[in-house]
Amino acid sequence: MTSQTPVTDAALARFADAVMSIAHRIEPRGLEIPGRRHLTPREVxxxxxxxxxxxxxxxxxxxxLxxxxxxxxATLHGLEREGLLAQTAATVGRGVGFHLTDQAQGELALVRAHRTERLRSALPDVLRDVVDQADVLARLADSIGDLPE
Structure with a gap:
């Protein structure tokens, strides 16, 4: 497929299905972090x-989201109460924004380690091909934009 060839709806649907399947296999029901309560998928x-x-x-x-x-x-207030989020000045517009606390950054490191471990169970040649596309996938995520209200 060249850059001039339009991407079909069927190809996009197949890609979206694969992404959803990967996400579910990495974190099927939220995340358990030793020494703390279960993080729900929404909290993650x-x-x-x-x-x-x-x-x-x-x-x-x-x-x-x-x-x-x-x-x-309620999710934001709960994460604040647990010391995972703190309020800060919004970076875009006015009002209150949020940033991660040091504790949350440590827990997200555990989340990333868990995801890495799950992905390492895939075939090495498949991982090499996919990891080479990480920047493209990040650009895709950024270009999709916000969901409609």
Whole structure:
């Protein structure tokens, strides 16, 4: 397929299905971190959003994850209460943003180690091919944009 050839809906659907399957195999039901309670899939996603965009507002987190802001509020407050998130000035717009605490950064390191371990169970030649595309996939994630409200 050349850069001029349009990508079919079927090819995009197949790609999206593969991404969802990979995500589920890496973290099927949230995450268990020794010495702390279970992190839910939503909490892991929120921590990830804040990690990649320090100072992000609750509205942008909700939009990026496709959640109602009111539904996200309890998750944010819980993560703050547990010392994983702290409020800061928003980096875009005005208002309150969030950043990870040192404790959260340590726990996200454990999350990344868990993900790495799960991925290492794949065939080495497949991993080499996929890892070479990590930058392209990150650009894809950035270019998809926010979900509609």
């Amino acid at each position: 996603l929120v921590l990830h959003e804040v990690a990649v965009s320090p100072g992000i507002t609750a509205t942008r987190i909700a939009r990026g 496709g959640l109602q802001r009111s539904n996200l509020s």
